[in-house]
Amino acid sequence: MTPAARRVPASPDPSAQGLRIDARHNRDRILSAARRVYARDGIEASMASVAREAGVGIATLFRHFPAREDLVAAVFADTMQTYADAAATALADPDPWHGFTWYIEAVCGMQAADRGFAEVLTMTFPSARALETKRDEAYRGFSELVVRAKEAGRLRPDFTTEDLVILLMANAGVIAATAGAAPEAWRRLVGCMIQSYAVPDPANTEPLPPAPTPTALYRAMIRLSRRSSTS
Amino acid sequence: MTPAARRVPASPDPSAQGLRIDARHNRDRILSAARRVYARDGIEASMASVAREAGVGIATLFRHFPAREDLVAAVFADTMQTYADAAATALADPDPWHGFTWYIEAVCGMQAADRGFAEVLTMTFPSARALETKRDEAYRGFSELVVRAKEAGRLRPDFTTEDLVILLMANAGVIAATAGAAPEAWRRLVGCMIQSYAVPDPANTEPLPPAPTPTALYRAMIRLSRRSSTS
DNA sequence: CTAGAATCGGATAGGCCTTTCCGATTCGCT
């Protein structure tokens, strides 16, 4: 047994290698705390609040993740993997249009489930190579989905891959604004957008997802004014 | 001349009445500074930054507007008037569908021109009566626009007034995310959404507004990660 | 079991924010 093999990496995360086991333990606590905080408050949540949630000292947090970007990249590494995998799954669908719409709904659903991730998808972190590699992978898959859906005659020819980015930004806005008070509003938005992407076909109109109730939206609009900073 | 008539309100704002002229002057400086700051940074901008921009002491700002909400309400009073007026203008359009789409584009354009206003439209301020009165007025006008557009057979029957709120939230998201780097992205979003609101008619398809260029969107996604707070 | 290295986390410095207090200044009437 070589000295280097003594510290076996029990954690699946390769960047935890070589750490003392208490350090690795803290690292994991920080990551799961950050996951919770970012999902709730978005990635502009303070480093201090993450440390509090994790129950570690502030210095410990900064030692493991010197910059906020490092923490964000570590937290969303596997979510970005899921994101990239979704494109592959969609490409395996024999129906190009169904694969295209499934992908969009899946991605927007991931945004709805995690406010932090919703924000990550509308930003780019040039220094976080791992994240950007996954993003590029997903992008290539989506480009292929677009080509196939156009070839099948279901996707309008003037659709561009930039439209997905716009949708992600729009969806992030709805999710941030409704934040739990109208949890289905984003489905309505996505349903409308997909509708507009399709080549018009009166013989094949899908119903839209239901609109949120007026009271739900009103609650969202009030809640929105009850906050201070974040973002 | 009665004592009460001595101080003539030169300012159009009735709530400036009874102030000494230097006080009124400061009030105006604060309001125009806040307009600039809110348009640029959104209504979560700090009171301190508004005071700095206005060149007045912090205490002066707080004396005139004890709570952030008071300042927001004062700043956006006339913009909300324009907002309400737009509904009336749209109702005067003889073509119900054209009036409907014109209104949506006008309102979303107002959002694009003022990030603070974009946020105000997705919130409600129960204590700011004047603001909410105007909002209700616009809402009633929009409801009528919806009815007429449906009667004309151009607007899909399952459209609801809540869809406008969702669009406003989505548009606010795109505007906040692109913030100058891709100034036309919101038009693409709005074009798509209007497309989806229309009763499908292959004989009458309008082209979508152009999509932003990939580089413009990329710049927006980088810029987004370059900020600290906001929101 | 122990020594030394790795790690922890409280404390601290510095920044920005909100809100209030109060002495200094300016205005407006006489």
Added chain:
DNA sequence: AGCGAATCGGAAAGGCCTATCCGATTCTAG
């Protein structure tokens, strides 16, 4: 011109945040 009231704005108190320092603690190898 001059007085009193209105208004100004710097200062201060308190909160939260980032980032770093360093003595205390915990782990690991031998």
